[in-house]
Amino acid sequence: MTPNRRSFMRAVGAGSIGAALLPLTSGTAVAATIITIRGAGADIWSSEDAFHYYYEARSGDFDVVVRNTALERTEANAKTGIMVRETLEPDAKNVMLRRTPSGEASLQWRPAAGIDTLSTTSGGEDESEVSGGSLEADWLRLTRSGDVIEAYGSTDGSDWTRIAQLTADNLELSSDTYVGLPVTSHVEGTLCTAELRDLSGLSPDTNRDIGDVQVAGSVSVEEGVPFVSTEPPTDVEATSATVNGDLTDMGGAESAECYFEYRKVPTESWQTASSTTLSSTGTYSAELDDLTRRRYYEVRAVAEMSDGDSTTGSAVTFGTPSRANGQSGENGPESVSQFDLGDGFADPAPWLDDDTPVIKITEPTTRQFETALNVDGPRVVVFETSGVIDLQEQQLTVTNDELYIAGQTAPSPGITLVRGSIWLDSSDNVIQHIRVRPGDAGNDSGWEPDCIFTEDGTENNVIDHCTATWGVDENISVGYDTSDTTVSNCLIAEALQDSSHSKGPHGYGSLIGNNAKNVTLAGNVWAHTLDRNPRLKEGTRTVVVNNVVHHYKDGVWMDPDTQASIEGNVFEWPISEQPNVFGDGGVYVDDNVLNWEADVPMVGDRITELDSRPLWPDGLETLAADDVREHNFRNVGARPADRTAHDERIIEAVRSGNGSYIDSQEEVGGYPDLSENTHTLDVPQSGTHAWLRQWSREVEEDE
Structure with a gap:
């Protein structure tokens, strides 16, 4: 190695490293300088932050540019970028131009100390100057001129696109601030590595952890590297x-x-x-x-x-494509259930054709599964293994659109996710034939997972033939301002009642968020979930058809400015005098029944009963309510023809009128231990739709 060509310094944990580093000249880029930051922490978000920070104290205006050349995907919401913050307290007022492992850049800010953070993609969309609130960018630029802060992104460092501009109307920062490069892993106790280069406008001289990170971060700087x-x-x-x-x-x-x-x-x-x-x-x-x-x-x-x-x-x-020129061929057999996955408002995977790449999961590990979920492009995830995937208290966030999880392709006894959840922060997805069981995961306060959740603003998502049990917040929920979501043939049961939620008892069935439009809930079973069966929030438009609601306090709870078609549902074993459909809103009700001679009104006094359906998917056909119980017991859950002991136990308890509310999965046998069986999947060159549907029939139809 050429003598004196490189200077290298590594600082572990918090502390000053400025004097030992070759200085970075403010306002000019230093060639071939690589900054590597490793940081842990739950997030830079909400009302408090947890991350590692490489920074300097600044007064007044600045213009900082950096290129993020690598960011480890410890979680989909791991982030790095450029930050200015008023203090080094975890709840400080701040602005961050962030970049996530997907390569998308967006702007977030905390308007005042200790309050929730806003961003151009969540809560502060009106400030965005780019579609969707984010753009693909390797180069980041954050500037301040007086009270005006501007954020830019670029793919080449020359042509810049402004993401957003903040003024004193958004937040007021003092003149004296701390400006630097943050990294958070979005996973407590796990370090995330970010690599940055071509830094200009900033001479960081200190690094430290901010907030509760559980494991110390570090910074290293190398000069003269290839x-x-x-x-x-x-x-x-x-x-x-x-x-x-x-x-x-x-x-x-x-x-x-x-x-x-x-x-x-x-x-x-x-x-x-x-x-x-x-x-x-x-x-x-x-x-x-x-x-x-x-x-x-x-x-x-x-x-x-x-x-x-x-x-x-x-x-x-x-x-890589196939040789079938994208032709999809025949659709294949429909579901054994009355409700096919395309019978709601959502159009299942319209992007799927015979060129769509298929990703095979060969081991039931979080690493393989999360990698497959978050490939940036249309993909079908299939399984050559069965077993339990232990998410280890992680929320798997899907940030890229056009995902098809085909749990039906797994050998018996299928795939079960435990100690975690799936969060669809994306659109045009299908999830079929998997089980999700978060449980109390150690009963630490603040552990509040749903099983499956669609994020605010997403659209055209289908959750079909899934089992969702032991959620702490809700089991399956649909986000705010969503559109065209279908939840069909799902077993939604045993939400944990008094577990680890910060609000205390809070284990509920399903929340349909404010202004969610065209939601279809068809052929499901809600069982032993005290409340939200489902909860239809303000502004929602929902079809609730041929579901069984069993052992509940509150059935369908509606807010003002809601409209719903509620038909052919079975309610049984209420434990309160609450009407089955109550609250406010306009509802068309027809052929709903209350079993076992329970003395509960079907519709509450404040509900406005409509003369016709306010909404209805084309082609959706109902069953008579008298046929719904046995139909749903035969067809709900991840693998109706291949049920695990937990699913079988729940169905038989509902069928016979037994079962109870639980506070922990330990009360009903604990997390499952499933066999890891394997088989080889021969992915067809053509006929993908039919191939997936045939696998569905294999796990839905008991011969």
Whole structure:
């Protein structure tokens, strides 16, 4: 190595590191300088933050630019970026231009100390100047001029797009602030690594943890290092592709051996492609000709320098097509249930065709499953294994649209997720034939998961033939301002009553958030859930058809400015005198029954009964209420023809009028331990819809 070419400093935990680092000159970019920050913490959000911060004290205006070249995906909402905050207290007033592992950049801010944070994607959408509140950006720029703060993103560091502008009407920051680079893992006790370069306008001299992070973060800075980036592949065919890299800095070396590593998603072993020797910076390529059709691949550029250094670019994901030219063929058999997954307002996976890549889960691990969920592109997730996936108190957040989870493809006894939840912060998704059982996960205060939840503002999501039990907040819920959501043929049961929720007893069935439009709830069973069966919040438009509500205090609870068609439902074993449909709003009710001669009104006094349906999906046909119990008992849950002991226990208890409310999964046998069986899936080149539907029939129909 060339003497004195590199200076390196590593600081573990909090403390000052400024004097030992080569200084970064304010206002100018220092070439080939890599800043690596490792930070833990639950989040930079809500009313308090937890993260690692590399910063300097500043007074007055600033113009800071940085390029984020890598961000570890510890969780979908891990983040780094540029921040200005008024104090170093966890609840301080602040503004952050954030970037997440998806590559999307957006702006968030806390208007006053100790209050909830807003962002251009949640709560502060009116301030956004870009569609959806975020944009894809590697380069970030945050400026301050007096009381005006502006956030920009760029893909090349030259052409900038303004994301938002904040003024004193949004928040007032004092002149004296702390400006720097934050990192949070969004997972308590787990470090997330962020790599940043091309920093200008800032000379950070201190790093420390802020808030409760449980494990200390760190910062390292390297100068004079080589750098290679992975460029998008070209000429992608069913079994081949051209992969591309760009060696932009050799770090003083005379030559570099440049090559690529690639692998299928989500397997771990990298394969190596042929190499090229470069004696100067520039681009290079290689041909991959051993790929499998209809798969996603990760590829990363690598350069090994003649002086012993090496550099690896961030991985780029690409999918290979089939040879069927995208034709989807026949749809295949409909569901055994009265309610097919397309009978609601949602259109199930309109993007799915015979070119859509398929991701195989071969081990029941969180790593494989989360990687598959969050590939950026249309994907079908299938299972060559059964078993329990222990989420270890994680909320798996799906931030990319066009996901199809096909739990029906797993061998018996299927897939169960425990100690965690799925949060769909995306649209055009289908989840079928899985079980989600969060449980109390140690009964720590503040553990408040739903089983499955669609985020505010999402649309066209289908949750079909799933089992959702042991939620602490709700079991299955639909977010605010959503549209076209279907929940069908689901077993929604045994929400934990007095568990770990911060508000105390709070285990409920389903919440339909304010202004959710065109929600279909069909053929489900709510059992042993005290309240919200379902709860229809203000402004919602909902169809509630042919469900069983069993052992409940509150049935369908409606707010003002709600409209619903409530037909053919069965209510049984109420434990209060509350009407089954109560609150406010306008409702068309027909053929709903109350079993077992319970003396409870069907409709409350404040409900306005309508003469006709205010909304109804095209083609949806109802069952007579007298047929609903047995139909639903045969058809609800993840695998009606292949039920696990917990699902069978719940169904038999409801059928016979038994069962009880629970505070912990330990009262009913605890978390399951399922066999890890395997089989090989032969993914078809054509007829994808029919293939998935045939697998559904296998787990729905008891021969």
